[in-house]
Amino acid sequence: MERPLTGIRVLDLSQFLAGPYGSMVLGDLGADVLKIEIPGKGDGSREMPPHFIHGQSGYFLSMNRSKKSMTLNLKSDDGLKIFYDLVRQSDVVYDNFRPGILERLRIDYDTLKAINPRIISASVSGYGQTGPLKDRPAFDLVVQAMGGIMSYTGPLGGEPVRMGAPMGDLAGGIFAAHGVLAALYQRERTGEGRRVDVALLDSQIALLIYRAVYYFLAGEVAVPAGSGHVSAVPIGAFKTQDIHIVIDANGDKFWRALCEAIERPEWAGDPRFADRAGRLQHVDELMALLQEIFVTRPGDEWIERLEAAGVPCGPINTVDRALSDPQVLARNMIVDATSPAYGTVKLTGSPIKFHGTDDAQYHAPPALGEHAEEVLTDWLGLSAERVQALREQGVI
Amino acid sequence: MERPLTGIRVLDLSQFLAGPYGSMVLGDLGADVLKIEIPGKGDGSREMPPHFIHGQSGYFLSMNRSKKSMTLNLKSDDGLKIFYDLVRQSDVVYDNFRPGILERLRIDYDTLKAINPRIISASVSGYGQTGPLKDRPAFDLVVQAMGGIMSYTGPLGGEPVRMGAPMGDLAGGIFAAHGVLAALYQRERTGEGRRVDVALLDSQIALLIYRAVYYFLAGEVAVPAGSGHVSAVPIGAFKTQDIHIVIDANGDKFWRALCEAIERPEWAGDPRFADRAGRLQHVDELMALLQEIFVTRPGDEWIERLEAAGVPCGPINTVDRALSDPQVLARNMIVDATSPAYGTVKLTGSPIKFHGTDDAQYHAPPALGEHAEEVLTDWLGLSAERVQALREQGVI
Missing domain, CATH: 3.40.50.10540 (Crotonobetainyl-coa:carnitine coa-transferase; domain 1)
Known part of the structure; x- marks a missing residue:
């Protein structure tokens, strides 16, 4: 056509x-x-x-x-x-x-x-x-x-x-x-x-979308947040043994999958982390705990485990890596x-x-x-x- | 309509x-x-x-x-x-x-x-x-x-x-x-x-646009550049006496206007800085010289001077400031x-x-x-x- x-x-x-x-x-x-x-x-x-x-x-x-x-x-x-x-x-x-x-x-x-x-x-x-x-x-x-x-x-x-x-x-x-x-x-x-x-x-x-509305509704003025998210946790970049990776496991389903993938199934029901509001309240604690775990293995191994568990994740690709990604080529x-x-x-x-x-x-x-x-x-x-x-x- | x-x-x-x-x-x-x-x-x-x-x-x-x-x-x-x-x-x-x-x-x-x-x-x-x-x-x-x-x-x-x-x-x-x-x-x-x-x-x-083509043409892999530009100088954020401002004075016309606004007219003809290629080659030196100058006055004063000279510039607005900008409201x-x-x-x-x-x-x-x-x-x-x-x- x-x-x-x-x-x-x-x-x-x-x-x-x-x-x-x-x-x-x-x-x-x-x-x-x-x-x-x-x-x-x-x-x-x-x-x-x-x-x-x-x-x-x-x-x-x-x-x-x-x-x-x-x-x-x-x-x-x-x-x-x-x-x-x-x-x-x-x-x-x-x-x-x-x-x-x-x-x-x-x-x-x-x-x-x-x-x-x-x-x-x-x-x-x-x-x-x-x-x-x-x-x-x-x-x-x-x-x-x-x-x-x-x-x-x-x-x-x-x-x-x-x-x-x-x-x-x-x-x-x-x-x-x-x-x-x-x-x-x-x-x-x-x-x-x-x-x-x-x-x-x-x-x-x-x-600006929600950053504007958060200001209109609550007077909240956004500040640099690194690779995290202002209202969704855990989302961010983590150092592994070698490369950096990112995960986006804010939804409850993804959060539970993450707990399995990192062999901390007990966190899924932990009252601090069990729902979105709780994870947002305990964001610093949770991100530090996750960083301690991610640094113990190479990035590719984590990506494989996280994908198998269904957790949205990926490597932070430099331009050369992004441009040779098989999905990018296939498209x-x-x-x-x-x-x-x-x-x-x-x-x-x-x-x-x-x-x-x-x-x-x-x-x-x-x-x-x-x-x-x-x-x-x-x-x-x-x-x-x-x-x-x-x-x-x-x-x- | x-x-x-x-x-x-x-x-x-x-x-x-x-x-x-x-x-x-x-x-x-x-x-x-x-x-x-x-x-x-x-x-x-x-x-x-x-x-x-x-x-x-x-x-x-x-x-x-x-x-x-x-x-x-x-x-x-x-x-x-x-x-x-x-x-x-x-x-x-x-x-x-x-x-x-x-x-x-x-x-x-x-x-x-x-x-x-x-x-x-x-x-x-x-x-x-x-x-x-x-x-x-x-x-x-x-x-x-x-x-x-x-x-x-x-x-x-x-x-x-x-x-x-x-x-x-x-x-x-x-x-x-x-x-x-x-x-x-x-x-x-x-x-x-x-x-x-x-x-x-x-x-x-x-x-990715030119970042992709720079890799294809020359093998250049982009890295974080703060607020600068990979191939255009001077573009960036500067600390003033109070707030941060940005300027974008890469074109030769804007570069000459900048030299006037900062009272360094002699730089316009300086062989290190006179054209785009020169400014790119001496980027670190030039940005440091500019920072020394910008920190000597308040941001609003710089914005006023730079605008009067026709140099593209602006404050780094937080969300509250951006949402109350007269131009934003007028539009x-x-x-x-x-x-x-x-x-x-x-x-x-x-x-x-x-x-x-x-x-x-x-x-x-x-x-x-x-x-x-x-x-x-x-x-x-x-x-x-x-x-x-x-x-x-x-x-x-």
């Missing part, structure tokens, strides 16, 4: 991370995503050190599969006209500019709607299109800090650290893709596009993509699986301007001569 | 976190999401300590707005028949069961498709519907550990910690919502539903929801904003079974007597 968004065209003006991650989701789902990049320069992430292959940065490669690229100078009259022509044939214009830039470039939603009433205009910005901070620049670390999640990420009793995954950016791109998908669905019913406005800071707030989460410009690279795959659709084949991330001729001739019907002239004039 | 998914019905069998977060996204987008819960018991997260209001756990409240609830015993013949009747009138069946449970309950995709070929069946599971680990239980911490992100979340040179936000669960629910939205769009063209299969572990791998990210069962609660709002649609009003999270009568009479046309009989028989 075809990918769900087959036939949808996305004009992608976004750069670096939040925007491109969201448009990669749309491309993986089958949309024809066209990166529109500044001639001679392109997405700034193409230059991000330290790792490159044939001139392509690993950073860029990691979030630009399933896309095409053309260069276009939107500040030239011819470039703007070409962009409007593309808008007539497209479904979505997607950007991560700061508020006001779309208007300055004359490609804001009201302008585009007059050209194509079905167009969806989606912007991912640091703080959104409205509010007192809307004009401020923002990056992953800043929104992780301002949004609150950093304040409770870190070692127990220690100082805050960022989430290793750049969730400040990624969450914004991901929610923007939701907005685009919902607007595409609605357009099938109404025939009209919409304006989607996603902010990185809003997206962090949306990930096509590591894929090869081959480019005529720079050869074959390994990338992670899409986590959104549809039974009956191939999830192992992706278009390789595009070289800068790789698809300019194809788009201008196939989408817009321009002649080879006209394309050449545009190139000479620096429009593409 | 209406919310995009107005008129869509989702039968939501999911519990706890990954599933309910994804169905909340669908509900926020306008879908009629009906939680189908076990009679007398309900979603296990309704009992999650430690904070409750009128018997509702804060944990449950935080991710079940924009939903209805009815109880239904799927293991009874009458219950199963009612479920099938609901499937005839619905668009999506959404669960986070372990693989095999849908088949055991006789509500797997093949069965439902025979009843309603337009139905979309979406499952979020720990490891997916396929592969050697598919039958294992999984929870947030376990997939954070196995997926690799924990191994590079933590203090510089220290031990790994979990991301404070439960991204192991949240990412799965979020990607599942993408799958449902894409399948709804495709169904408008094909008239047929689809089977969506999202794994929490896959979702972690999908968040309707804190909302009130009122339930007939337990009164008014404060919740976080949706980050997916559509201009022209109210984003401040949400249905309050439902009490257990609150909408059973409404659904059985309005959706299925059952009489009040029949509903009463079902209740007496323990079917609902």
